[in-house]
Amino acid sequence: MVSETSRVTPISAAPSAAAARARAARRAGDRTSVLLLLPVAMLLIVGLGAVLSSSSVVAIREGADQWFYVKRQIVWILLGTGALIVTTRIPYRWYAKAASGIFALAVFGLVATLVIGDVRGGSRRWIELGPVTLQASEFAKFAQVAFLAAVMTRKEGYLDRFSHLFWPVAGSLTIVGALLLAQPDLGTAILIAATTFAVLAVSAAPLRHVVGLGTLGALFATVLAYAQPYRRARITAFLDPAADPLGVGLQPIQSLVALGTGGWFGVGLGASRARWSFLPNAHTDFIFAIIGEEVGFAGAIVVVALFVFFAIIGMVIAYRASDRFGRLLAAGIVAWLSLQAVVNIGGVAVLIPITGLPLPLVSAGGSAMIVNLAAIGVLVNIARTPAEQDS
């Protein structure tokens, strides 16, 4: 236990000493929180600039003023910051108790989306509520992480029995996955599955079970990906974009053109060419391509570094979490956000097939922004919560 001396609270400590230690731990947690929020704030600023540049053309073309998406993004950031402040103050252990309710709410949202949602671009993903649209799948990401963390913590003693592991994992994933595929939104489904796998990986479940489930999930995802023609097309486009440069190959090619045009140092702020209707979804899924074009590799690698920094600090928070649930919840949130960024940028750089996931904290979009910042608030709360005595 040598390696853990700094984190273990001795049983014999006097209450006053314990209080002092708790204060010290909270201060340490505050420092970690600041380190966590630093890249988050910087990514938000980068995102605002990138949204301005990438959305002005499409905004004007849609008949709005060029600041339309930026103004909305500012509103989302403000709302998200409000959510972050709230979640920072909610003791994270509450989510363990509320996990089933949260999960049920997410399922309700996904079902509602399928019933009353809006179809855009062939998918039913949004619920229109006056001027705003809600994306239940964003909330579902958090719900799945919280639910799994709670279940894994509660079943800690039985995890070596496969059925205790299998049914909650497979059950929750099947419900959420099926509802997402019905939209259809394979990207989010795969992301949630991968996040689930990450949560499993850091849990106490036996490695063979984790690997077994992971392999099963991967096989299942591959079959699903190839089952639908449009998904197969995206994979084909990834493998050979030039085969259909104006169809499915359009996005990969234009994305690479944008990145290549940026080169090492970029074409300058606001000077992106791709945003002039060459690259579809420039302000959402492909915002990283615009960043890479305008500020080049030099700027793009900074964005990558910010995400890596965020992931590492997040993992440190998970590592230092005061209890099992905190660790699983923190690791799940970090895995989700970091993986989503990897999948998004990987898609933009045509390292992996395009999945249609936005870049967290950067892409234009409301539901994602609020949920992401709220989840980061949860991370802050985990970081700032001292270990309970004699857990």
Next chain:
Amino acid sequence: MRRPGWRVADLRLVLVAVVHVAAWLAIAARLVDVQGLHAEAFAERGLEQRVRHEELAAKRGTIFDRDGVELAVSISAQTMIANPSQLADPVGVAKLLAPLVGVEEATLVERLTREGSQFAYIARRLEREALDNVVALVESLDLEGVYFIDEPKRVYPAGGLASQIIGFVQDDDGVGLEGLEYEFDEVLAGTPGALVVERDPFGNPIPQGQFLVDPAVPGSDLVLTIDREIEFLAQQALTAAVERTGAIAGTVVVLDVQTGEILAIANTPTFDANDRSNLDVDRFRNRAVTDVYEPGSTLKVVTVAAALEEGVVTPSDVFTVPQKLVIHDKSYTDTARTGEEEMTVAEIVARSSNIGTILIQDQLGNDAHHRYLSAFGLGQVASGQFPGEVDGSLQPVGEWCKTTCGPSTAIGYRVDVTPLQMAAVFAAIANDGVWVEPHIVKEVLPGRGAPEPFEPKRRPVLNAETARTMRLLLQGVVERGTGTRAQIAGYTVGGKTGTTEKFVPGEGYSETDRIASFIGMAPLTEPRIVVAVVLDSPQGELEGGVDLRFGGVSAAPVFAEVAEAALHLLGVAPDAG
């Protein structure tokens, strides 16, 4: 207390973190590849899809008459095009626009509904009201997929005036096809400019993109020697004469004798360059320079002038002229004359005696005769400023036969000439013996740089004295000879009639058809203009049995009409009671 599972789980957390970082490293490596090592190829592809090299059309030069009035001018017009694949309702758009742009509805529907089409003309070169109406409609409906491009239109404000001289341009690309529009196409066209611009997929320029302009150099303007009013009157007179005499065609040339400037060339039949649909290409010919004829008696002036200049005869020398002369296998006769007569050189000219002229040429000799024919510009292109201008034919003297060649040439056969060449011959006599190159372009006004005036070639052919003598002989023709119908009130006139049997290629000389001509000058005291009138196959007779086929009958009155009007327009003072 921590359970043993924690330690394993710690390692697994680190493992998950490491996997994450590894994934990010893969992405960073990929970015190095895409944005660094292989950026060039992707950037190149981007340039290919954005950068357009476009041509900036140069404004075509204007053609002016001598007073600066526009004869051919390019006006701005817009062509309406569509990208049918962007049209929400192609059939509706076609039905809406067809009546406004003057295109048949069915045609337009067909153009806009063609499968997979990305480009279609709706209407070309819309101007003024039609354009305004269409633009207003497109704006009010916010029509997508419809565009306007500049495509200037060439118009000819003078309509059917000097049409064969000016010519016209091709409707599609504005390239000169006929007349000066063709001959001076490069000068008029200017040099197109180049535009390098980055455009988005809809064709809009990208503000931050490259934008390089190499402006077009506008085409040069041409100032012609044409006097619009003389041209108009010449055309009127000629058209009327052709109608009156039943001729197939006709040409009038008006020359300024001192400068060689062509004040007018009229041709009949003619056309209006603004509306050339269903026209016979024959009408496009500038017969004054493209068509040759045997000049007949009008060429006798060269024979006589040469003999006078060479000193072999004087005007008062008397020749014994028989009614008929047989040389080798050919017999020459004089019309309207009987028996043998004593005639002076002046009388021979005035009465246009073939035999008398042949006797004079006999004294002159073929070599000297040929020298003068050549010096007067025969057998050579007269101006070189017209497309399709011919040099006619004048055989080298070495190829002349010893028998009939000299005599036939003396009276204007065996030599093919254009009306312009003949006008220049008479202008040389009018201009105290100095031949001046006839020309139509007075000045080229470049888009950039100084005006370039045309300097005509000048060549003395006769002494001023000989020229004056010739003019007196020509005055006799008009006052008491074959050309009395060429007289003008208030001005002294000199000239020569010509009537030749029409040579029909492949058939030989026509029994009935004649080329009737009259070429004259006025005022004789100080000649200012030469007017040449050539009528192709005038028919019929005037009251009193006068045969219209004779130049003195059909062509001389046209001369009088045109010359009188021109002298008045030029402000030339009358010189006769």
